[in-house]
Amino acid sequence: MDAFSIELFLLCFLCSITFSSVMCSLEIHCNEKDMNTLLHFKQGLIDPSVVLSSWFPKLDCCEWTGVKCDDITARVTELYLPCYTNHPQLVPYGDKDDKSHCLSGAFSLTLLELEFLNYLNLSNNDFKCIKYSSIGSRRCDDFSTDNLPYLFGNTTKLRYLDLSYNYDLLVNDLHWISPLTSLQYLNLGGIYIHKDIDWLQSVTILPFLEELHLVGCQLENIYPFLEYANFTSLQVLNLAHNHFVSEFPTWLFNLSSGISLIDLSQNQIHSQLPKTLPCFRSLKSLVLSRNFLKGTIPDWLGQLEQLQELDLSYNFLSGSISTSLGNLSSLTVLILESNEFNGSLPDDLGKLFNLETLRVATNSLTGIVSERNLLSFKNLRELSLSSPGLNFDFDSEWVPPFQLKHIRLGYVRNKFPAWVFKQSSLKYLTIGDSTTSFEPLDKFWKFATQLEFISLERNTINGDMSNVVLNSKVVWLVGNNLGGGVPRITSEVIVLHLRNNSLSGSISTILCQIMTSKSNLVHLNMAYNNLSGELTDCWNNWESLVLINLGHNNLKGKIPNSMGSLSNLRCLSLGNNMLSGEVPLSLKKCHNLWIFDVGHNNLSGVLPSWFGQNIKGLKLGSNQFSGTIPRQICQLHSLMVMDFSSNRLSGSIPDCLHNITTMVANYASTRRVGFILNFPGFSITVVTSIQILIKGNELSYVDLMNVIDLSNNNLYGNVPSDVYMLTGLQSLNLSHNHLMGTISEEIVNLKSLESIDLSRNNFSGQIPSSMSDLHYLEVLNFSFNNFMGKIPSGTQLGFTELSYIGNPGLCGPPLTDICPQDEELHRTNPAEEEEEEEEDDKFEIYSWFYMGLGIGFAVGFWGVLVSAIFFNRRCNRAYIH
CATH class of the missing domain: 3.80.10.10 (Ribonuclease Inhibitor)
Known part of the structure; x- marks a missing residue:
């Protein structure tokens, strides 16, 4: 390198150092006005995860979490603070995303005072309301259009606004959207804005809007005077999951080729609309699913x-x-x-x-x-x-041009479409309500091993499943008349639903098989088949199980202790089999149980009392359980179904039932029991049911009801007073016991009661008149007791005679026995006697009157006749002749 090159290099190096030092001395910091606006916004927030811990004045606001500034002006241009929630593979049905770590409080519109803000994303947080003014820290004020100039001034730069999935955000008015005329993207999905009847008018005046997402906002019809929406730039419109009940929304797409009538003062201008309008010509996505169009x-x-x-x-x-x-x-x-x-x-x-x-x-x-x-x-x-x-x-030889x-x-x-077997990329296959032969079966089941999801429901697949190996993550084979022994599965299977088929043999084939890796099975349902043998003792290998339904089979023997290893179990349904012995104490380890159904078996011993706080449905009826009802039952605050009927229980009804919260307040996060399984690209909802005897019918209920059924036992004593505190109770059955005492007038507190059966006991006293105020009551049975007195009148007690028979002391409708007091009243009432005497006098007067009329008529008739005969010559001669 020569001297000139060295000098040139040194000169360039010196210049670069000088430039860097100058730039460092001219470094631009966050605008003070922007910083104060952000700090004011922070004051109205609840920040449990301290996401905004970096938001303090000593640190440049351009370095705050979620804040982005312009590289030259250092003005705030973006605010990105969405809340991320975990989406585990298994989510209990009805559970909302856990947002305890998300931002909450009031969303202050003063944030929009940021003059250069063009991007705002606060989605999936937990904001409760919109704060329209700068007064206070977390208070939400009523909206007024007078506030708009103060809030926005000349700010029109915001292009992207996402407040979606703030489910509790209260939005009664959308007029605050209107001044944001630069908006290109607006997402308010999951926010209820249906109270604003002219919501469309607020967004239709946004001239540059390209995407509008209003999914699940409970929107209904629009303001009646708005004829159409003028979305000239709109490319994406998503109004799914709302309540539109009109015909196809022409109010939203005014592209009709009909006649438009425009009234301009006294002139009537009739013009033909063009077949195409610039409005909506740029639309690329239109989603109106799950409405009522x-x-x-x-x-x-x-x-x-x-x-x-x-x-x-x-x-x-x-x-x-x-x-x-x-x-x-x-x-x-x-x-x-x-x-x-x-x-x-x-x-x-x-x-x-x-x-x-x-x-x-x-x-x-x-x-x-x-x-x-x-x-x-x-x-x-x-x-x-x-x-x-x-x-x-x-055509059986057809080769499709696509890979599905x-x-x-x-x-x-007809014959199963052969071209399906040529789909090498296929992952999800659903076939239902078909009579195709699925032949050849061995080819079909081999083809199915490549699938991640297979659903065959209500088909006629006649084949032996004994030698079939299932490999899909979701196997949903319901109501297909599948026969033979149960199939084998690999460790890939997560859902195995074989309900309502004709499978037979032992379940040990599937449960005791040796697997090369740990099982991932979560859902096992083989109810309504012909399975036999014992429950087997191989449950230790299936710890991932959450739901087991083996009801309505021919299983026998004891419930194995190894089922206690299923610590993740939520639903265990073994009803309608031939199981015997006691319920093993090892099941106490299944502390997450929601449903425990062992009804209609031959189980014995005392009622189990180890259930956890999550239990919602207990069906232990139609067995051989003995002893008393354990008081621990009162600690199950989530319990909705308590069925101990048709056993050998004795003692009294516990006097602590008012501690069962769901039966007192009639509130529950959800009455549907199940879970949602999330997979890459799709999810599946699994809902379990429980059979309940109510209103005379035993039906499977998906949405649980508040039910107490203690019928057909040896219970004695009075009905505890706290039963009348169960204001959410919908069905009460205490029939076929030895209960006694009277029914309290406080039964009127059971406002939700739809069915009550107290038949075949020793109840006495009068039927409370207050029961006529139970407006939901449809089924009543007080027969075969010792009730006495008059049956109260009222529309809700107008049941048939069968509701009251077997009570010798009862009287009055609908029974034919007249109550003594009514009969005595009818006989001894002075007013009625005086009225009867007056009626008798009137009858006598009328009798003489009508008798006089009769005599007068007869006399007159014969007088006329005699005169005609004797004073008329022709008649006289004829008569004499």
Whole structure:
């Protein structure tokens, strides 16, 4: 290197050092106004996880968590503070995401005073309300349009706003959205804004809005004077999971080719609307699923030439599928399932060469579906076809031009479509309500091993499952008449649902098999089969189990101690078998149980008392349990179903039942018991049921009711007074016992009562008149007791005679026995006697009057006759002759 090069290098190095030092001396810090606005916003928040711990004045606000500033001006441009919640594989049904660590409190609109803010994401937090003014720290004020100039000033730079899934956020008015005229993305999904009847007017004036997401906002019809929405830039519109009950929302898409009447003063201008309008021409995604829309698909939908996604599923749309949809050449997703469409599958759909998802199942479509309908779909990845009137007629040699990942077929009557076996990428297969032979079966089950999800429901698959190995994560084979022994499974299986088939033999085939790796089985349901033998003692290998349902089989023997190793177990249903012996104490380790159903067996011993606080349903009826009802039952605050009927229980009813919270206050987070299993790309909801004898019928209830059934035992004593405190109780059955005493007038407190049976006991006294105020009561049985007195009158007590027979002292309707006091009253009442005497006098007067009329009529008649004869010569001669 020569001297000149060295000098040049040193000069450049010196310049760079000088430039860096100058830039360091000119470093721009966070704008003080922006910092104060953020600090004011923080004052109204509850921050349990200290997410905003870096938000203090001594640190440059551009370095605060979630804050991003402009590189040159250092003004705040973005605020990114969404809350992340864990989504475990198994979530109890009805449980909301745990947001105890998320930001809460008031969302202050003063945050929008940040003049250069263009991005704001506070989604999935736990904000409770919107704070419209700067007064106070966490108080939410009533909205007033007078506040808008103060809040926003000239701020119009916000382009992205996401407040979605703040489920408890109270939004009564959306007018504060209107000044944000630069918005391009708005997401308020999961926030109830239905109280604002002109919500659409607030968002339709946003000229640059490209995406609008209002999913699950309980929206109904719009303000009646708003004729249409002028979304000239909108590309994505998602209004799923709302309450729209009108016909297809033409109020939202004013693209009709009809006549528009415009009244301008005294002039009437009649103009033909153009077939296409600039409004909505840029729309790419339209989702209106899970509403209550009715009517037909309008033809103008075919004018949305840029549309890529159309989802109208789970509505009440009818008529034929519009052929105009064939004009949507850009469409990749078409979902029309679960409506009331009829007619055939339009040939025009074959023009949708870019289609990747086609779902039209669960409609009333008719006609033939063959390879001709699917030839043009080279990019198809998901196909759903299922209607009773569709006939599948595919060539057995046809090779599809696509490789599907999802297939759902229903009502397949002919041969199983052979082209399905050629889908090497298939992961999800659903076939229902079909009579196809699934032949050859060995080929089908081998093909099924590549699937992650297989659902076969209500089919006629006649085959022996003994040699079948199932490998899918979800195996849902319900009501298919599957026979033979139970199949084997691999460790990949998470859900195994074989309910309502014809499987026989021992369950040890599946439970005692040697597996190469640890089992992941969570859900095991083989109820309503012909399984026999004992429960086996191999449960130690299945610790991941959460739900077991082996009810309605022919299982016998004892409940094995090894079931106590199932510490994750939530639902155990072994009812309607032939099990015997005592309930093992080892089950105490299953402290997470929600449902314990061993009814209709031959179990004996004392009632178990080790249940944990999570128990919701106890069905121990129709066994041989003896002893007394343990007082520990009163500590089960979540209990809704208590069925100890048809046993050999003795003693009295515990006087502490008022401690069962759900029966007192009639509140529960959910009455549905089950869980949600999350998988990559999909989730599955598993809900368990329990059989309850109520209103004379034993039915399976998915939504649990508050029920106490202690019937058919040897209980004695009085009904404890705290029973009348169970204001949430819906069914009470104490029949066929030796209970005594009177029924308190406080029974009127049981406002939710729908059914009560106290028959065949030793109750006495009068039936409380207050029972006529139990407005939900549908079933009442007080027969065969010692009740006495008059049956109270009232619409709710107007049951049949069978409700009261066997009580010799009862009288009054609907019984035929007249109460003595009524009969005596009828006989001795002076007013009635005087009234009867007056009636007798009137009758006598009227008798003489009518008798006089009769005599007068007779005398007059004969007088006329005699005169006619004797004074008329012709009559006289005729008479004499």
